[in-house]
Amino acid sequence: MSIHLYDSATREIRVFKPLTPGAVSIYLCGATVQAPPHIGHVRSGINFDILRRWLTHSGFQVTFIRNVTDIDDKILQNALKEEIPWWALALKYERVFTNAYKELNVLPPTYEPRATGHITQMIELIEKLILRGKAYAPGNGDVYLDVHSLDEYLTISKQKLADLLVSPDGDQSFKKNPQDFALWKGAKSGEPSWPTPWGAGRPGWHIECSAMAHAYLGEAFDIHGGGLDLVFPHHENEIAQSNAAGYPFAKLWMHNAWVTTAGEKMSKSLGNSLRVNELLSKVRGIELRWYLGSAQYRSMLEYSPEALEESAAGFRRVENFLKRAKEIIGQNPEIKISKDFAAAMDNDLAVPEGLATIAELVRSGNAAITANDKKTISENAAYVRGALSILGCDPFDDNWVGDESNxxxxxxxxxxxxxxxxxxxxxxxxxxxxxxxxxxxxxxxxxxxxxxxxxxxxxxxxxxxx
RNA sequence: GGUGGGAUGGCCGAGAGGCGAGGCUCAGGACUGCAAAUCCUGCUACACGGGUUCAAAUCCCGUUCCCACCUCCA
Structure with a gap:
């Protein structure tokens, strides 16, 4: 039995083999802390938390890095709107995110680096890229990556450079090529900046992840994750920067699908996003987590209040079985993983298939309660609890117990x-x-x-x- | 224009050549003073048109519709 995962780069499900036997290194693109999280953000956190728990259960030592992007255009814009310093805005929303993760029982990452804490590493990486002839500083304070100098580009989105629509942002006078992207942006007046060999400025969007992944996971690591919308340009550009610096970078790419409403992607610009806090006033954290984790991570999850309520009711049925089982056997059920559930998870984290195994255990477990068959009750409860613990929805987990005002x-x-x-x-x-x-x-x-x-x-x- | 994803029963959602995932709703039954909870039974679906095959929701060809990425996004 071995874990199979879908690789966005090759577009196939493969047996997962870590670079170092027994250990797995994961880099997940975390939040840009510019506003409170919506349920799409935390779905990503939950999906990868389930991955992490499953790998850990499977005997791997997991190093899990999830970054915080605390400097970016939108942060500066929103700070102006809210009339507070950009760093205060970033920290404010970082805390909101942290709190949301906690309310949803998303384990804290092994380390959670902030972009602004790694300016030195970014500058070193950019210098290396210039030295290798892959990047250039045209003299206006910007530094661009020369995409035509790369051996390969756009390998995971499988697009052709010539087919890309040229971005309409106009400011291309310093670029050799319109597709070149900024590693570093020269400071405009009033913007925060850090001193560099090319003048004062701030990081481009993609460089932080290359620099931080390198800092914490080395030149090559096992899994890089993020939302589907990061494939291009963010992840392509991370690959471009890291490969151009001579690093093999990620061996496997995983992308979670979105939460949608009315068939449309939840996004800031559409204004159809649902805040985590909003939903936590309707259902408990454990129920929201169950809902967001219930779809396979590569499937779109179509949100509706009815779907959420139905899912929450379904969870309560499972929870109720566990609590009744506990009352009968006189202690918390054990945590065991059934073969069927393991097979489902090994198959690219097929949570819905796993859910079906839970449903069957609950049904026969309830029948066992009626028959007062204690052996079956405690066995089924142990398997149910085991499955829930992987999904992060074990009602006896300390993280949730506070919920109950015991x-x-x-x-x-x-x-x-x-x-x-x-x-x-x-x-x-x-x-x-x-x-x-x-x-x-x-x-x-x-x-x-x-x-x-x-x-x-x-x-x-x-x-x-x- | 380029690159992807999708359309499954009243609803939600898996699956990916044969053996009816699962949940919810609904109907009937058991239990119950009545409820609630629980259990049992029932409800044979895969966008459309062709084709391949002994066998297609699943493969092939064509068509329609929806969504997304190529600008910030999880």
Whole structure:
């Protein structure tokens, strides 16, 4: 059994073999911290978090780098709008992102480098590129990569240089060729800048990732990830810069698809993006994560409020089984990975197929609860919990347990039991009216009552819209 | 113009030549004082037109429609 992954570069699924046996190095293009995250951003984080958890489970030592881009055109623009310094804006949104990742149980990366902390590495890389005759500084403070000097270009988007539409930004007077792209941008007045051999300026968009991947993962590493929209130009240009410097760079490219609404990509410019915070007021973090992680990472995920609610309800069914299993076996279920789930994950992270195995375990597990078959209950619960732990949705994970305000649970339990005792008395009298009145009163505050063979059981429902 | 992705039952969503993924909804049943939860049964779909094959949702040819990238994007 071995992990198979789809490589965007070769466009085929291949057996994954790391450069160093037993270890995997991953670089994921993280956020440009210019605004709060929408669910598309965190889908990427979740997809690669699942990859990371699966690789770790499979016995690999994973080094996971996810950068923060904290200097860029939009950051400068938005800082002007918000009337705060650009660095304050960047840090503000970096914290919002960090918080969103935490609320969705996305593990912190091994290291999370910021672009502005690696100016030195970028300058070194650019100098190397100039020395090798792959880049040029025309004297206006900019430095461009000479794409015609490359042995190869556009290898993963499979486009031809001549077919590209020329960007309409006009400012091409210093370029040898319109397709050349900026490694470094000369400072305009009022903009932040760093001193360089070519004058004061700031980084181009792509150079940071080449520099940071090199700094933390070396000249070659296993997996480079990001959203599908980064294939061109961002990743092509990263490859161009790194290869031109003599680095083999990434061995495998993985790209997650988007979250769409009404068939259209969620994007800032369209204004149809859904903020993470917005949705966290509708469903719990664990439910949002379950939803965003439920589609295969290369499939578009079509968002609708109904789809989210349906998915959340589906998760609650799974969660409910685990909690009932815990009550019966008297402790948290073990964490085990079933063969079927493993086979699904090994197949390019086929989460939907994995979900089907969970559904079957929950169904037969519930039947086992009815039959009071403890062996099957604990076995199924262990496999379900194992699968959920890979998906980052294990309800017994410390990250989520805080959600439950556990310290209050016992107090509530005492109160609810008082009321239930009264209801039981009414039921013995066959005074259904009183019994139902008590049940209705309890459910009105967001606690639902189920009569089971072993007596009444209560759970917090939080109402429809939380 | 170039490069990709897609169209699957009421809905969501997998699969990728034969053996009905799965979920949700709905209908019926079991359990229940009634609910809720749970279980059981039912609902034979793959954009369109050709073709290949013993066999096609899956392969080939053609057509229609949708989305995206080539400017900032996860």
């Amino acid at each position: 310290d209050l649970t016992e107090i509530v339990d005492g109160l609810v039991k008082l009321a239930l005792a009264e209801r039981e008395e009414a039921r013995i009298r066959q005074d259904w009216q009183s019994a139902d009145r008590i049940r209705d009163a309890i459910s009105a505050v967001g606690i639902s009552i189920e009569d089971t063979s072993s007596g009444p059981r209560w759970t917090i429902t939080r109402g429809e819209n939380r």
